[in-house]
Every structure is written in structure tokens, then in C-alpha cells.
Amino acid sequence: MNSENRVWDNLKAEYLSQAEKAIVAVEHPRKKEVIEDVKAHLDRRFSELNPEQKTKENFQRIISEMGPPSDYAELLGEKPPIPPAEMGIWRRFSVNAALSIVIIAAIILLCQILDSYVFYRWKVVFSSQPAKADEFVVNTYMTFQGRYVDKINYPFVNDPNVIGSWVSVDLVRDQQEFVPGQKHWRWDLWFKGITFFKGGTTNWACQWKGGTTNWVCQWTKGLVLAQFGERIASHYIIKTIDGAQYMFFEWKSGDYTILHRKPIWYVLAKAESKGLTNTPQSLSTSNSK
Amino acid sequence: MNLENWQIQLRKGLLDIVILNLLQHGRCHGYEMVQTLKQINGLQIREGNIYPILARLQTDGLVTSRSEPSKDGPPRKYFELTRLGQNVLKDMNAHWSLIIENIERIRKGAGI
Numbered sequence: 001m002n003s004e005n006r007v008w009d010n011l012k013a014e015y016l017s018q019a020e021k022a023i024v025a026v027e028h029p030r031k032k033e034v035i036e037d038v039k040a041h042l043d044r045r046f047s048e049l050n051p052e053q054k055t056k057e058n059f060q061r062i063i064s065e066m067g068p069p070s071d072y073a074e075l076l077g078e079k080p081p082i083p084p085a086e087m088g089i090w091r092r093f094s095v096n097a098a099l100s101i102v103i104i105a106a107i108i109l110l111c112q113i114l115d116s117y118v119f120y121r122w123k124v125v126f127s128s129q130p131a132k133a134d135e136f137v138v139n140t141y142m143t144f145q146g147r148y149v150d151k152i153n154y155p156f157v158n159d160p161n162v163i164g165s166w167v168s169v170d171l172v173r174d175q176q177e178f179v180p181g182q183k184h185w186r187w188d189l190w191f192k193g194i195t196f197f198k199g200g201t202t203n204w205a206c207q208w209k210g211g212t213t214n215w216v217c218q219w220t221k222g223l224v225l226a227q228f229g230e231r232i233a234s235h236y237i238i239k240t241i242d243g244a245q246y247m248f249f250e251w252k253s254g255d256y257t258i259l260h261r262k263p264i265w266y267v268l269a270k271a272e273s274k275g276l277t278n279t280p281q282s283l284s285t286s287n288s289k
Numbered sequence: 290m291n292l293e294n295w296q297i298q299l300r301k302g303l304l305d306i307v308i309l310n311l312l313q314h315g316r317c318h319g320y321e322m323v324q325t326l327k328q329i330n331g332l333q334i335r336e337g338n339i340y341p342i343l344a345r346l347q348t349d350g351l352v353t354s355r356s357e358p359s360k361d362g363p364p365r366k367y368f369e370l371t372r373l374g375q376n377v378l379k380d381m382n383a384h385w386s387l388i389i390e391n392i393e394r395i396r397k398g399a400g401i
Contacts, residue, residue, distance in 0.1 A: 019337070030344035037319055037340040040363060044320050045336075047362055067335025075301070075341035 004054040011059050012042050018069035028076045038066065131237045135222030138233045148257045150233035156200040157221035161238055166247050166268035167193040175248050178267045180241050191251065191266050194224070224249070230257045245270050300334060304342050306385060307332060309370065309378045312352065316369035319343060343368055351377055 016039055023031045045062045046054075125148065128138045139151040171185035172178050192205040192212065196219055204215040204226075217226040224234045234250040247268040255261040311322055323336045346352040351374035356364045370378065 023341075028344065028348070030348055034340045034344045037343070037366065038337050040366070041320055041323075041336060041340070044362065065335065066337035069337075071335060071338055072341045075304075075338055076345055 004056075007056050008046055008054070008059050011063055012039070012046075015042070015063050015066065015069065019072050022069040022071075022073045023076060026073050026076050031072075031076065034072060034076070038072075042066070128235070130222050130235065132222060135235075136220065136233075138223065138235070146258075147230060148252075148260065149231045150252075152218075152225040152227065152231045152233050154220045154223060154225065154233070156218075158198075159196075159219075159221040161245075162196045162219070162221075162236065162247070163198055165193060165195040165271040166249075167271045168266050169246075169269050170267040171251070172265050172267060173262075175237070175239075175265055178241075178246070178248075178265075180244065180246070189266070191249075193268060193271070194249070232257070234263075296331075300332060301338070303332070304334060304338065305346065306378075306381050308339065308342055308346065309351065309374060309381065312368060312370045313375065313378060316367045318365045318367050320365075322368075346374070350374070 016035060019038060020035055023034070042062065046059075049058060125140050125142045128140065130136060130138075134157075136154050140148050141151070142148060168189040168191050170178055170183050171189060171191075177184055194205070195203045197203070200218050200220060202217045202219045202224055204217060205212055215226070215228065217224055219225060219236075222235060222237075224236060226232045226234065232252045234252055236250070237248045239246055239248065247270075249266040249268055250263045251266050252263045256263045307326065308322060311317060311325060317325075319339050323334070323339055326332050326334050326339075343352060343354070347354060347368075351371060352368050353371050354366050354368050356366050359365045
């Protein structure tokens, strides 16, 4: 091979290499065919040159007449996708940041679910005994986050004595503190009352400055079963004091679930027996949060 | 406005219809088409440009190709119009005539 041929071969190889690079990102079934056709075309042009025409200048002219390699991608009819390297640094950063946030949120959510619904079952902290023998023992567990959660999936057992509306009259640390007619708690009672429906549903009414909120929960004999983020099984105990029925309702707030303090007790009176009218608002309406 | 750039873009846009019209007179190979186009003032294309266009026209089913041995070198690839290509070309030519006609009307100041 003489030096002119080598020069030509090098120029041709370089041009074909650039053309291949230009269409590498283009999705077209015939792109290899295009390169082969271009190569055949160049070979044909070279074969038509007389020996005296085989100069570097003529070779470069032939290459130049082929057009820039970038034309091949454009003329194949498809815009090449933007390679990642050409994507703006801020755009790449934004995409990666958004993906990271989504992944972290998903992991946190998964951990919460596992912690609340799966892992806690392995760690029973204590069991609280019911007031009566035919009522349920409540098992309390602790999540990895250190919160108490109660078992709340108990079968329904009817309790005719509890059906109806109960209105809060006091709040005490121990049941013995309650004296009918004397309000031990000096401030407003946040928990206004609760209605027990036949069949196992209840309606709580809590009131603060913003208004009243009602929650629907379940009940079974001796227990109110609630799920306000935490799962809580609160004992209720009905006692007759001075001829009137009172309910002692175990109040398991964050003091109990998070700080692990002993639950306090709301004292409620049967609305009908006391002639009270401020029963939970949703007694006859829908039970919405 | 860059006149040269406009001419290049116009030429690129017209290459499909030009190549299909060349092929309607019979089969042809790429090199031959390039040599023909080089003779036509205003349609001189860059020689390499014809191959991606032919590849695209083949993918669209308008053109088909076949390699045949050549006496004076490696096998040559001949291109020819398919039946679909002939039908599409009729529509393209009709549309082209309409454009030319309307551009002429505008140039002469007549309403369309």
C-alpha cells in the first residue's frame, strides 16, 4: 500500500468513525446500512481517481463533499436523545434529589408500617386485667419507637348496660377520687362524651375552642377500641354510686402511649338518667371525624 | 435572515420528493442519484446525505433495495419505488404543485 492510499484510508476511517458516532444515539433499524452505503460511496469515488489525482487535497475534497457527519442523524429523521452528560447539572441534581426524597420517604413509611403493624407484636410489655371476669384482658405492646399500642381486635360481646349516651362530668387520676356532685377537675373537660350504639360502634365527642370533633370507634364488653394513629383499648367500668350509674373511662392520651404514664379516668354520667342535654352532637347524625 | 441556511433547509426538506421522483423513472443506485442531482442547479446535495434519506424511505416502505454484482467493482445497491411509494409520490407531487401554484399567485399579488 502506497502512502496516498494510507492517507485516504485514514481520512475515510476517520470520517466513517465520526458518522457512526453521530448516529450512535439514533434509534433507526438501518443505521448500520447507512454507514455501509457511505463507505461504498467513498470507495467508488476513490476508484474513479486517476493516479495523478490521488492527492491529499482531492481526498479532503471528496470527504468535504460528503457533508458533515452530523447530517446523518438529522436526516435519519429522528432527533437523538440528550445524552446524560449533556443534561444540565442542575436538572440532573433536581432529578436525583427528587428520586432520593421519594426513596427516603418510602423507606420511612415502610419502617412505620412494619414498626406499627409487624414488629411490635414481638414485644408484649404488660397485660391489664379487666374489672370483671367475663371481660377481656388487654395486651399492650411497644413499638421500636417506644410507643405503647394495645391489641384492639377483640370479638364483640354485648353489654346492654352501656348502650346509650354518656356525658363527661369529671376527670380523676384514680377512680376513688370521684365524689358525685363535686367536680375534681377544675378546667373544661375536653372529652365531652360518648355514645354506645347497639352492635359495637361508638361515637366520641371531643370539644375545644375550634369546635366539636366526633370519632367513630368500636366497643365490646368492658372495652372501647380506638385507632387514632395509635391503637388503644380503653377499659370502661360502670359503677353505681349514690343510686346513680357512672362510667369510669380509661383515658389513654400521649401521656400514656408516649410517656408511659398511668392512664387517667374520665367520669361520665348516663345522659338520660341525669336529664343532661349536651350529649355528643352526632347521636343522630353521621359519624364523621 | 441567513439566505444560505434557508437554502440548505429547503433543499433538505425537498430531498424526499426529489429522490422519489428520480426513482419513478426506474431503479437507480445511490451514487448515480447523487451524480444526477449534482447536475441540477439548486438541488446539489451533500453526497452523503442521500443514504440516510434512502434508509428512511425504505423503513417507511416507499423504496426497496437490492444488491447486484458490478463489472467494475463491488456489488451495487439498486433502489426502486414500491407500489406504496408510487401512490405516496402521486399525493406528494399533487401537493407540491398546489404549493407552487399558490406561491406563484402570492408572488403575483393575486388572492388565494
